[in-house]
Amino acid sequence: MDVPEWLRTLGLEQYEPAFRANDVDAQVLPRLTAEDLISIGVASVGHRRLLLDAIAALGTEAPVSRDTPMRPEAERRQLTVMFCDLVGSTPLSARLDPEDMRGIIGAYHRCVAEIVEGFGGFVARYMGDGVLVYFGYPSAHEDDAERATRCGLALVDRVPQLTQAEELHARVGMATGLVVVGGEVVEHDVAGDTPNLAARLQALAEPDTVVLAASTRRLTGELFEYRDLGEIELKGIDGPVSAWQAIRPSAVVSRFEALRGSALTSLVGRDEEIDLLLRRWARAKVGDGQVVLISGEPGIGKSRIVAVLAERLRDEPHLRLRHFCSPYHQDSALYPFIDQLGRAAGFSRDDPPQAKLEKLEALLARAAATNEDVGLVADLLSLPASERHPLPNLSPQRKKEQTLEALIHQLEGLARQQPVVVVFEDAHWIDPTSRELLDLTVERVRDLPVLLIVTLRPEFQPPWTGQPQVTMLALSRLDRHDRAVLVEQVAGGKSLPSDVIEQIADRTDGVPLFIEELTKSVLESGVPAVGIPTTLHDSLMARLDRLSTVRRVAQIGAAIGRPMRFSAPSPAFPKMSCEPCSAGSLLPNWSSSAATHRMRSTVSSTPWCRTQRMIAYCAMSASNFMRRLPKLSKLIHQS
């Protein structure tokens, strides 16, 4: 049994280094106790419970021979590969006592491991003072390139603070690309150009800087401030490559604007949705406060609709408050509100606390906040108490309640002056305290000239539906006509053959983001059938990784195509073998040679490694064989 793979299927791969460091192998695993898990470092009660339940379930499975270790199967994945190196470690080790040097390297490794884990990355290997890190393996996130860049910036910031005794600096390089990971190579090694490029970029980075390859830079859009390092010749890499230094997160607060904001095409369809929002706004602005929950899968166009509404209301007198939840701040109480207040008050990076306090006072004065409310909000923003508005002496629970009330008063104060549109984006990443405040806001807006718009993905179950002021707006996928219109718009003046437009419309299922990205890929590559665009890889892989146990079925299904019959699934199918019986259980309804051709081209463009493709081809051949079986047996009878 493969312990890392087992952890991965549980979604707990972050403990793999701890299991490895404590020699927990397949033999020891079934005997682990709760105390063992604590001493290994599994601090979360929930995770311990999951692990213990899964260990108990192991007892019911057939034992796996130790002689036949299973390797994680080779996979073709898009990874952002990061190298982090300690600057000047060779002269440092020549100067220091080996034990002191060991202490420094140990502290550095712990620091890197902690930061990488915090951003959802995976430390693949320590090579002396160099560390090789993957984002996108073993589990993908939709924003792996952004995570890697944030992680790199945190590393070059933290490493110099590690010790007073020595001056330490790190440098980081990263690149994004398709690699093959797992299989016959050394565990966690990857094959492909990307690690080499990342290593070369790391080597040329100045101390305390993070250098990105063009591939990573493209995926992070305007999320960061960058310095263009121009075209660089790198040893072992053909031709000059472009490189950027990531400096810091940019001031663009909205993910939509940072990643999709440039060159928006016109809105396609969605007339009814916009109409509905305008009708709710008409009611809200006369005091009949309304809440609209815009729900839909990633890329379906939630933020786009909010942006279109803002344009339509541009000439109407109103105030707009924008709150953004973030996957990086789900544990940070009231983060979307703190962030909004800081922006509205006009805080700049270098403002001293006193200057910030004055800006905050000016902001809150517009809504005629009481001294007590100002004190509570200032405290929420970690600003010092002042004599003008001292912080009341309250228990933590009471203080939280009063702070939430102070924030509601703020909205009420603004709404007394002008109707307000409150946008609350990406509620699926909300922190629990913001959720409480949103509960209160949904309740209170009833009697205020406020339109509250909340965007959310389907995994978030909004508890407010059913209340009279709340409308749910579930965005559906674009129909065939609108898909084709969007393809043409993205293509700009360039005309695409109608069968290419049809293919794009077919493969993208009416999700506008997919349509945009696939069309761009087709235009860039100049070939009609391309693989999955780089920009969609991470988010699709993240979805696939979340399916864990049915992943394989999804992969095979993706190759065979949609029109397939799944009437007699073999129980062995998730552990797919090439035998015709299990493959044949996925008989597609292919009847024409054109369809078979389409199936072949799907397989060849699916991001799999060669072995997986062969399995898929086997499945195809098997299904063809099964389809022909009646005819064959008839022929045999006749002969």
Ligand SMILES: Nc1ncnc2c1ncn2[C@@H]1O[C@H](COP(=O)(O)OP(=O)(O)OP(=O)(O)O)[C@@H](O)[C@H]1O
């Ligand atoms: N109706 C539409 N017409 C034209 N383009 C659209 C339409 N809907 C969405 N888009 C485009 O599709 C892309 C994805 O849309 P958007 O970012 O709004 O999705 P989202 O639902 O907010 O996704 P997420 O859950 O990731 O926030 C954007 O570039 C957007 O401009």
Ligand SMILES: [Mg+2]
């Ligand atoms: Mg969005």
